[in-house]
Amino acid sequence: MSVSNNMPNRIPFLDLITPHVELEQELTGVFRKALHTGGFIGGPMVEEFENAFASFCNTSHSIAISSGTDALRFAIMVSGVQPGDVVVTVPHTFIATTEAISQAGAFPEFVDIDERTYNMCAERLQEYLEQCKRDQSGKLISRRSGRPVTAVVPVHLYGQMVDMDAILALAQKYGLTVIEDACQAHGAEYFSRKQNRWMKAGSMGRAAAFSFYPGKNLGACGEAGAVTTSDPVLADKIKMLRDHGQAKKYYHDVEGYNGRLDAIQAGLLHAKLVHLAKWNAQRRERAAEYQRLFAAADEAVVLPFEPSWSRSVYHLYVIRVDDRDGLMNHLKKVGIGSGIHYPIPLHLQKAYARLKYRLGDLPVAEKAAAEIVSLPMFPQLTAEQQARVVEEVLRFSSKFIRKHADAEVASPVTADRTA
Numbered sequence: 048m049s050v051s052n053n054m055p056n057r058i059p060f061l062d063l064i065t066p067h068v069e070l071e072q073e074l075t076g077v078f079r080k081a082l083h084t085g086g087f088i089g090g091p092m093v094e095e096f097e098n099a100f101a102s103f104c105n106t107s108h109s110i111a112i113s114s115g116t117d118a119l120r121f122a123i124m125v126s127g128v129q130p131g132d133v134v135v136t137v138p139h140t141f142i143a144t145t146e147a148i149s150q151a152g153a154f155p156e157f158v159d160i161d162e163r164t165y166n167m168c169a170e171r172l173q174e175y176l177e178q179c180k181r182d183q184s185g186k187l188i189s190r191r192s193g194r195p196v197t198a199v200v201p202v203h204l205y206g207q208m209v210d211m212d213a214i215l216a217l218a219q220k221y222g223l224t225v226i227e228d229a230c231q232a233h234g235a236e237y238f239s240r241k242q243n244r245w246m247k248a249g250s251m252g253r254a255a256a257f258s259f260y261p262g263k264n265l266g267a268c269g270e271a272g273a274v275t276t277s278d279p280v281l282a283d284k285i286k287m288l289r290d291h292g293q294a295k296k297y298y299h300d301v302e303g304y305n306g307r308l309d310a311i312q313a314g315l316l317h318a319k320l321v322h323l324a325k326w327n328a329q330r331r332e333r334a335a336e337y338q339r340l341f342a343a344a345d346e347a348v349v350l351p352f353e354p355s356w357s358r359s360v361y362h363l364y365v366i367r368v369d370d371r372d373g374l375m376n377h378l379k380k381v382g383i384g385s386g387i388h389y390p391i392p393l394h395l396q397k398a399y400a401r402l403k404y405r406l407g408d409l410p411v412a413e414k415a416a417a418e419i420v421s422l423p424m425f426p427q428l429t430a431e432q433q434a435r436v437v438e439e440v441l442r443f444s445s446k447f448i449r450k451h452a453d454a455e456v457a458s459p460v461t462a463d464r465t466a
């Protein structure tokens with residue numbers, strides 16, 4: 048929820064100005080370089096960013112794409128998913144996750160999330176897979192739609208990793224391809240108990256998609272995305288797909304797309320990538336400060352939970368309260384920005400009425416969607432601003448608790464009277 052600009056002491060939900068003003072020289076230098084070389088599409092600025100981002104993610108390849116949505120679509124298309132297949136994902140994510148699945152010609156089906164991490168729940172995925180049938184050729188068939196199930200897209204939402212060991216083990220058992228939606232998780236890390244080491248988001252699936260939408264931890268000054276993979280064949284296929292299906296100019300092996308990233312955006316991203324580890328560390332510090340400040344609060348506010356195997360990069364700082372809409376209105380009144388990520392789970396969106404899910408099908412996601420609120424979170428957020436955010440959240444929640452406690456005391460009397 049945005050707040051009015053002319054309010055003194057307003058605290059924005061995110062700050063897209065300060066980091067860009069701080070890097071103004073470097074960023075305008077990128078633009079100047081493009082003007083002076085005429086290198087607007089492809090070329091060294093794109094390749095240098097791709098190499099740097101692959102190395103940041105500990106993958107062999109990164110392929111710069113025009114958006115995160117297209118990155119995910121291309122990753123799904125080249126990973127062996129056929130039109131008509133089912134790709135399993137979560138309902139608690141941005142619609143781009145399922146748009147990419149549909150645009151690849153596949154059908155999304157959903158499994159519920161874990162109520163503490165808000166990410167794909169491995170037990171629910173296991174239940175879903177156990178309910179599938181096998182056809183004569185041994186293909187895994189969805190009990191829900193009768194279609195072949197071939198891939199799973201775990202989403203590292205809010206910057207926190209999915210429990211990937213569990214998902215990868217199930218995928219291996221059932222012969223599924225795993226494509227990570229890492230659009231909100233640049234630099235997040237997962238401790239794989241199986242491999243006994245920390246691993247970066249985007250390095251664990253067959254391929255992964257990242258978004259560089261401006262508000263992301265690494266954001267472009269416009270639209271941008273990337274696929275990461277350590278499979279050179281997949282990388283080449285994606286490069287073709289993003290460029291009209293051509294590996295050589297005007298020799299088209301397949302029909303592709305115009306899904307390239309502008310050289311200017313790649314140059315800007317490269318300049319910002321240098322600062323990403325520092326910005327992520329600052330986000331983690333801000334999250335720790337929120338946890339510390341909220342520690343005095345009662346159970347009316349549910350704080351983000353970080354399992355020991357996850358190092359979240361806190362793209363968003365999401366709490367849960369009983370009266371979410373009331374809290375957001377209060378925050379708006381006192382000049383504090385907040386948001387809901389996301390208010391309606393995908394299985395209940397009008398756009399997916401054709402999939403015939405009903406209210407109650409995925410209860411954990413449904414309950415979360417009704418209670419979550421994202422508080423201001425960005426590297427430049429100050430301790431004073433955080434103290435004010437927490438003070439206002441607690442001021443509102445304690446009023447709410449008092450009101451309800453009073454109502455509880457009052458209600459038996461009312462019941463007596465009407466009896």
Ligand SMILES: Cc1ncc(COP(=O)(O)O)c(C=O)c1O
Nearest residue numbers: 114115116141143144230258260
């Ligand atoms: C989880 C998730 N998936 C996919 C996307 C799509 O990325 P883009 O907006 O760059 O197309 C986003 C971006 O908001 C996202 O948050």
